[in-house]
Amino acid sequence: MNPRVFILAIATFVVGTVELIIGGTMNLITADLNIPLSAAGQLITVFSLSFAVSAPILMHVTRKIARKRLYLLALFGFFLSNVLAALSPVYSVLLIARILSASCGALLTVLSISIATQIVEPAYRGRALGIIFMGISGSLVLGVPMGMTLGNAFGWRAPFWLIAGLSLVAMLCLSIMLPNVQTPPAIPLRQQLASLKSEKIVSAQLITMLMLTGHLTLYAYFTPFLQETMQLEGAWLSFVYLLFGVAAVMGGGVGGWISDKWGPPKSILVIVSAFGLVMASLPFTTGSLYVFLIVMVVWSALSWAISPAQQNYLIQTSPRTADILLGLNTSVLHVGIALGSAVGGIVIEKASVQYNAWVGACFVLVSLGCAVYSITRPGSEKTTADAASTIDA
Known part of the structure; x- marks a missing residue:
């Protein structure tokens, strides 16, 4: 490396x-x-x-x-x-x-x-x-x-x-x-916007946005979730957040390794599917702190494991407009963060924080649907070698 x-x-x-x-x-x-x-x-x-x-x-x-x-x-x-x-x-x-x-x-x-x-x-x-x-x-x-x-x-x-x-x-x-x-060679704005008309690319961008929306529906309100479901306070809350942070950082590296080994399309499908299942199961694990921590570590790691596979997929899908697509992906990531925080607040107001994980998992399920749709669309998908030669040319 x-x-x-x-x-x-x-x-x-x-x-x-x-x-x-x-x-x-x-x-x-x-x-x-x-x-x-x-x-x-x-x-x-x-x-x-x-x-x-x-x-x-x-x-x-x-x-x-x-x-x-x-x-x-x-x-x-x-x-x-x-x-x-x-x-x-x-x-x-x-x-x-x-x-x-x-x-x-x-x-x-x-x-x-x-x-x-x-x-x-x-x-x-x-x-x-x-x-x-x-x-x-x-x-x-x-x-x-x-x-x-x-x-x-x-x-x-x-x-x-x-x-x-x-x-x-x-x-x-x-x-x-x-x-x-x-x-990279300058690409006319009209051509850049034309790439966003592709169903393959638009649905690919939605993978990130909807998965982060689901994630933040719970994570933005993780402290009240821990307090209400497990009565954690003080030092235990700090420990949980520290463990979550370490797992999130490691998840990015693991996601990159998986992307290289399995290829971006397969990696995206596996990571999003696993993330949705783990997130939906979180409320069922709160009866045991140790079981909860294990599941939470997996949830945290998967939340960032998607990013390398997603970015790699966008580069392969449209290598000539890769810079623009990566910029947009960074934007939709932040839109997902903002939307998830808003949705989580509505769930708490209308029901209880205990439901945030399940509502978030529903958004992840829609994200999985977008992933399947994007990957199965014909279009500008390139092999890794072709994409690399185009970018480096």
Whole structure:
């Protein structure tokens, strides 16, 4: 495996931590800036929406810029946005900083995925994607506790200073180690939009969105689920989240290995099917803490195991528009996160948190239907070798 992939994964981890880091310092921000809790919560919502919108737009606008140069410019912009966040005197400045940070982060995430697939041999593409998604999943899972620990010790601005410093370190390392990968040929916007008319591609994008919707229907409200069904509090809650985070990070790597061994289509079908079954079974395991933890670890790992197979599948399906499709996939992932959180809240309001897992499993079942539909559609599916030669040409 090309060691530069690990550097990209570390950079992606740094970028990803900033999305949910607000969740661990929300009470400190509200007290310092004298704003209501709901306004602090909007800092996460605005980030997710900006991230979702920015990814495909920025990938198109910057399509003619050399990938290495673009990556370093985006990292510098990300550094400046976090400095602005750390220095924010009022809420409106912090909100602008979050929008800028999300835009640069979206560009960096998609570039990391795209570059990683270009600097490894085709046989290792799934594993390279898995390593990148270990960075992404790790950042999303660890962002809240990291922000909480640093914020309580040094104030809510401290996490932003740390991320800004790590951004500079990443810039230095990548300026030396990152090769000059070839910029994909510019594709007319009309042709890019035409690829989205493909039933195969649209249904493929829905796999990610609906699976994440199902996942977040429960995970966004995992704490009340644990409290109500198992009466867990304090240290046990922290332990469960730590175990969940470790499993999620490892799941990205396992998913990449499976994608290389089985191929993306088969991997997607197996992972989504298993994820739905495990998620639906979670409420039945709460009678035994040990059984629950085992099932939860599998659930967590599968939640991120899908990403390398999905990204690899999109690259094979339409290699010429791979950058655009990867950007869109990153966007729909965040749409799924937002939608799942909303659906989970409705379930709790109308019924009970105990039903969230089953409602989420229903969305996963629809995701499986989209996977079957996409894989069985004729179209632009290429062999791995063909896809690789097209991307590297």
